[in-house]
Amino acid sequence: MNDALTLGRRFSVAPMMDWSDRYCRFLHRQLSRHALLFTEMVTSAAIMHGDTERLLGFDPVEQPVAVQLGGSDPAELAKATSIASAFGYAEINLNVGCPSDRVQSGRFGACLMAEPELVAECVRAMRGATDRPVTVKCRIGIDDQDTEESLDRFADAMVAAGADALYVHARKAWLKGLSPKENRTIPPLDYDRVHRLHARLPIPTMINGGIETLDQAETELTHMDGVMLGRAPYQNPMLLAEVDSRIFGDTSAPVTLDAIMHIMADYAAREMARGTRINQITRHMLGLANGLPGARQFRQILSVEACRPGAGPEVIECALDAVQRQSVSSSELLVTA
Incomplete structure (x- = not known):
């Protein structure tokens, strides 16, 4: 596996719709040499029928950068994975965490946590279409799921399907009754549940959700393989200027x-x-x-x-x-x- 990718997973910037485009990622790369950057989610259907250069093109300086795909059709995701791999992404990630109505109507995102067998089939198809790592980003559960049993079952299915790593948002997604914005703040955070999951999984596991400072990130790194932050570094980008020294031990002078x-x-x-x-x-x-x-x-x-x-x-x-x-x-x- 790419050493820069392995290292970068210690601190990644989350995929954020309408935010983490190529211009945003270029800026963030100037602030941190090592953090793993993510694209905003791109649906497999869009890749099949849209302008792939516009959807997937990126500046090589952004590396290590992962592309996040959305979809639930294994064959279509395999084709999208193959196309994305040709662009040179370091990692291919499958979105199983977005709670928006538009995503649900397309049968992808967080609603797929109710269908671990289908997600596993998608992961296997994606793994067969690339030599790049295939990973999954999910929630700890949805709606009335028991986050102990259902999350273990979901994660075990991902491991069995060959997923290389798991990024876990430490909140449930309530698909009925909460808006996407409310789903980012109202469901309570359960870091302990993610810590327990990490302790039993044989693959790298990163934690996401509600982490707003590097002090919090450093605390979580005592439990997890990596941390993922989204809105905090987006809204306060200079936070990323401290990441290389504090998270990666890089002694180079931070950018001004x-x-x-x-x-x-x-x-x-x-x-x-x-x-x-x-x-x-x-x-x-x-x-x-x-x-x-x-x-x-x-x-x-x-x-x-x-x-x-x-x-x-x-x-x-x-x-x-x-x-x-x-x-x-x-x-x-x-x-x-």
């Missing part, structure tokens, strides 16, 4: 906001030459200056100015300048005081 903004401005110029709109990139950068003087103006420039006709990479430099001016002003006030 100044360096990140210049890298992203250069990246934006290259991408815009290919037809990308600047706001497709800057929308992922809004939280970079959180907690700094000028952060509000920073966000406003990246969100509002980037949408104006003719906006270009100078918007990124302008946002950085706003923070730097505020920092200088704050320093001058302290000196005066």
Whole structure:
């Protein structure tokens, strides 16, 4: 197995619909050299019938990066896996955790936790279509399932089918009565249940759900093979700048906001030459200056100015300048005081 992938699973950034696109992943890779990054979920049907370059293309600098597939048809998933593998992804992951109505109507996501035999069949088909690791992301259960018996049965079926690793969101998904947003916060977290599962499984097991700080991540790593965070690093991307030293023991100097903004401005110029709109990139950068003087103006420039006709990479430099001016002003006030 790829050493970078094995290492990267210690800290991964979760697949997030409408968020973890190629522009987001490029940004996150500049902040952490080692974290495993995930695509947003791509359905097997979309890969069969859509623009595969748009759906699956990525910059090699993003590696290690895993693609997450959604679907429940073993033959279709096998074909999608083969296509995704040809793009060079380090890992192919199957979504068995998303609780949205749209996902349920397509018979994939968390509702498949009620059908472990079908999921196992999907995993076997995917394993037969690639030499890359095939993994599964799931919940601890759905609706009225007994999370002791049903989760063990599901996980054992995944192991028997040849899954290489399991990512477990430590909440149930309530498919009836809760919205996808509510499913991210209302069902109680049960880390102990995931710890018990990890203790009995022979494959790497990572934990996801409600982990918001690196202190929490480090605590979970005393129980698990890895941690997966989603909204915390997305909303506060500079958290990722500490991951390499704290989680991976990398002694390299962490990247600074100044360096990140210049890298992203250069990246934006290259991408815009290919037809990308600047706001497709800057929308992922809004939280970079959180907690700094000028952060509000920073966000406003990246969100509002980037949408104006003719906006270009100078918007990124302008946002950085706003923070730097505020920092200088704050320093001058302290000196005066």
